[in-house]
Amino acid sequence: MSELVRVAVDAMGGDNAPGEILRGAVDALKANADLDLTLVGKEEVIRAELAKYEGVPEDRCHVLNATEVIEMAEPPVAAITKKRDSSIVKGMKLVHDGTCDAFFTAGSSGATLVGGQIIVGRIKGIERPPFAPVMPTQKGPCLLLDCGANVDPKPSMLVQFAQMGSIYMERIIGVKNPRVALYNIGAEEDKGNALAKETYPLLKALPDINFIGNIESRDIPFGAADVVVCDAFTGNAILKMYEGTAKMLLGEVKGAIMRTTVSKIGGLLIKNSLKSTMQKFNIKTYGGAPLLGLTGLVVKAHGNAKAIEVQHALEQCIQWKHEDINGAFKARMHLVDRTKTKQDAQ
Amino acid sequence: MSELVRVAVDAMGGDNAPGEILRGAVDALKANADLDLTLVGKEEVIRAELAKYEGVPEDRCHVLNATEVIEMAEPPVAAITKKRDSSIVKGMKLVHDGTCDAFFTAGSSGATLVGGQIIVGRIKGIERPPFAPVMPTQKGPCLLLDCGANVDPKPSMLVQFAQMGSIYMERIIGVKNPRVALYNIGAEEDKGNALAKETYPLLKALPDINFIGNIESRDIPFGAADVVVCDAFTGNAILKMYEGTAKMLLGEVKGAIMRTTVSKIGGLLIKNSLKSTMQKFNIKTYGGAPLLGLTGLVVKAHGNAKAIEVQHALEQCIQWKHEDINGAFKARMHLVDRTKTKQDAQ
Structure with a gap:
């Protein structure tokens, strides 16, 4: 043993x-x-x-x-x-x-x-320990860091977040050669706030991560990256927007299904299919978020x-x-x- | 005339x-x-x-x-x-x-x-013109500003965003005494990055807006504020996370409905109810987003x-x-x- x-x-x-x-x-x-x-x-x-x-x-x-x-x-x-x-x-x-x-x-x-x-x-x-929850996306898990307390980090901290996140996704979640992205307001290298502009070339120069460039938040739910790095102010915005939007929308769908007798019957007929579809968004599989x-x-x-x-x-x-x-x-x-x-x- | x-x-x-x-x-x-x-x-x-x-x-x-x-x-x-x-x-x-x-x-x-x-x-x-799209929420429209180019604004700029956003929501969208909130990572006054910490007391001291304090992003889809102010780096994260999550999730629901014959029939039965529920999220009503x-x-x-x-x-x-x-x-x-x-x- x-x-x-x-x-x-x-x-x-x-x-x-x-x-x-x-x-x-x-x-x-x-x-x-x-x-x-x-x-x-x-x-x-x-x-x-x-x-x-x-x-x-x-x-x-x-x-x-x-x-x-x-x-x-x-x-x-x-x-x-x-x-x-x-x-x-x-x-x-x-x-x-x-x-x-x-x-x-x-x-x-x-x-x-x-x-x-x-x-x-x-x-x-x-330099700083990031809090790194896994977000379930359409294509699989995505690690978002930092979602903790580093609200005004330095570029060198984001570099460490990218390195630790990459190792975590590979060794713990089992994603081979994880795609690491920097959250930004556009795809171009020169986009963003001062932090993003300074961080981009540092991530690009790292030999040991698979850096795929900037990611806009609209692509995160579709699984466009395996690791997304950003400051915790933005990370919390992204994570909680995901949670809040999903909760609100699925509540609306449920409400629509429960509205009439006809829609209730419809709801029964789609229940199994919907349940198995939504299974991939079940974060219970990952158990918890690490503080790296x-x-x-x-x-x-x-x-x-x-x-x-x-x-x-x-x-x-x-x-x-x-x-x-x-x-x-x-x-x-x-x-x-x-x-x-x-x-x-x- | x-x-x-x-x-x-x-x-x-x-x-x-x-x-x-x-x-x-x-x-x-x-x-x-x-x-x-x-x-x-x-x-x-x-x-x-x-x-x-x-x-x-x-x-x-x-x-x-x-x-x-x-x-x-x-x-x-x-x-x-x-x-x-x-x-x-x-x-x-x-x-x-x-x-x-x-x-x-x-x-x-x-x-x-x-x-x-x-x-x-x-x-x-x-000082700076904010780009201010309306986000449809469960309770009604919410103006999010800035979603434009002010990625590293000063607190005084966020104060102006709050004032302009408040007037716009009242006079154009027709929301009486709009609730203005500051996006932040928690409800407490001392939370957040340097920008948020400096902005909070300035907004609190404004006599002519209905400032309700900090808002976490998970509450935005539920309509917890009528106007949300933040820097454009975060604003874009929130706006595009909302769009992306909604698009992805509704696509998943549609996919689940189309999967089997039984679920397709179920889909037909809930269609009308779902359509009328989702009507409130139709942003076509607002036409466009102003640059204020x-x-x-x-x-x-x-x-x-x-x-x-x-x-x-x-x-x-x-x-x-x-x-x-x-x-x-x-x-x-x-x-x-x-x-x-x-x-x-x-």
């Missing part, structure tokens, strides 16, 4: 915590003999939940008591610095000190981003994640370790640990 | 020119006795098209020969400066010299934005505009003049012509 992959799980984060989180954790443990979980949260709550399941592999299932919970709406920096006994802070510390390889949460995005930087810490040489460039993996699932997403996210952690993604980042990006280099030179 | 509203029409611009453009122009002339059109383009082509219609009011329908056409893909600045005998350049000159009140085109967006600034010219005191803050009105329709959109865009020009929108801009925004003030002071 291969080496154990140790993941800290925020048992308290998300709309469906702790029930769905722990169900997903137990399912993942049963399905993956090389997975070792530390469930972080209110111990009595976790133990009571676990008691509902039979055959939990207890040697690979630990509980770490954390009495506080960071709520979705809390200001992230204050929450991370003050709630030292919260499941997010304690879980991330396990990654920081090397006890765990990865941390999973469906809780506060803001606290996850802040905690990732402050507690887990960046790989030396990585940290010393350990941090995966954030949707706040409304169900057990199946939790399980997939935990399995992504296993793959992450087996593929040695951080090793790949360091090797391909020629990351220089400046601190160490300085010390060595002295 | 009220004063004539004189509009220069680019007869050569757009995928369906000159046929649909001239059909829309003729329809508008017949329906509006106070409309006076100058059709700009290749004279023999225009005359041959016009000959197809009966009862064209010739006293209000003029032709101005322009031998060149600016193509969609041409670099805009070069096109505007070199093609002096193009329909866009000659049409815009009619607005600049006061012969016409407005200019309509379904041609090159880039050339329209550049020509608007260079040829028509800004109202004194307006110029000395005359410039309206740009979609490249694939049909006659009905052309007619509505031309009727928007009539309303624009009757409502004296530019006068409203000057009055409400307390625009100071700095050149004049300096001269007066001397």
Whole structure:
């Protein structure tokens, strides 16, 4: 059997915590003999939940008591610095000190981003960790980064996003030679704001990514790129516009179907076909979005994640370790640990 | 009868020119006795098209020969400066010299934005003219600005966008006390990039707009604001993500319906209900998007505009003049012509 992959799980984060989180954790443990979980949260709550399941592999299932919970709406920096006994802070510390390889949460995005930087810490040489959700498109998954907190990044940061995104799509999602694009307002090289104009030639000059140039947002849903890089201000606009438009339009279609008796019958007749068509847009397959460039993996699932997403996210952690993604980042990006280099030179 | 509203029409611009453009122009002339059109383009082509219609009011329908056409893909600045005998350049000159009140085109967006600034010219005191398309939402129209060329604007420019957008929505689209929002990555006042953080307090302090705070893009399709302001880099991301997502998803729904015999029958049964539901997203009603803050009105329709959109865009020009929108801009925004003030002071 291969080496154990140790993941800290925020048992308290998300709309469906702790029930769905722990169900997903137990399912993942049963399905993956090389997975070792530390469930972080209110111990009595976790133990009571676990008691509902039979055959939990207890040697690979630990509980770490954390009495506080960071709520979705809390200001992230204050929450991370003050709630030292919260499941997010304690879980991330396990990654920081090397006890765990990865941390999973469906809780506060803001606290996850802040905690990732402050507690887990960046790989030396990585300027900023991007938050990189997978968007399901007509042709397959597309990684959009940054959708986190880097709202005014430098061109060199976008270059690192492109490199990390490319490696992630290739090794974790399984897209060969992923097409990397820069979000812009037009196809021409000289288009865009100052950031895009400066970033384009840097991406073009990178030898180890498949840079296909600029992409306009209208082409993203059709799957015109596998990795799209941009600042987080724009990334959030794109991601949430996709979510919002899809939700609104599919709601309208549903509303139209439910309007009359005739249309309701019509709805029944197209139901199966529509369901199988929409299956490809199901993001549950990917489980969660990684925060890239940290010393350990941090995966954030949707706040409304169900057990199946939790399980997939935990399995992504296993793959992450087996593929040695951080090793790949360091090797391909020629990351220089400046601190160490300085010390060595002295 | 009220004063004539004189509009220069680019007869050569757009995928369906000159046929649909001239059909829309003729329809508008017949329906509006106070409309006076100058059709700009290749004279023999225009005359041959016009000959197809009966009862064209010739006293209000003029032709101005322009031998060149600016193509969609041409670099805009070069096109505007070199093609002096193009329909866009000659049409815009009619607005600049006061012969016409407005200019309509379904041609090159880039050339329209550049020509608007260079040829028509800004109202004194307006820093940058925003391009402001109407997005149809679940609750009604939403004006998104800027979707043009101001990719790195200053906060003071976004303030002007908010003021102009508010007046436009109230006077032209007919939304009472329009809710103005700032696009951002979160609801809190201190969220966002440097531009958003600096702009928020300025918008909050404006006495004459109904500022409702930040809006995340996922709420835009549901109609959570009537006017959304942002830089054009983000504006284009939002607008084209909306278009692309809608096109892709409705295509998927159609594909699902056409897949089997059963689903095809289902499709027939929901057709009427779906059609009437989707009617509210029909942007043909609005005709075109204005370039705000110029000395005359410039309206740009979609490249694939049909006659009905052309007619509505031309009727928007009539309303624009009757409502004296530019006068409203000057009055409400307390625009100071700095050149004049300096001269007066001397």
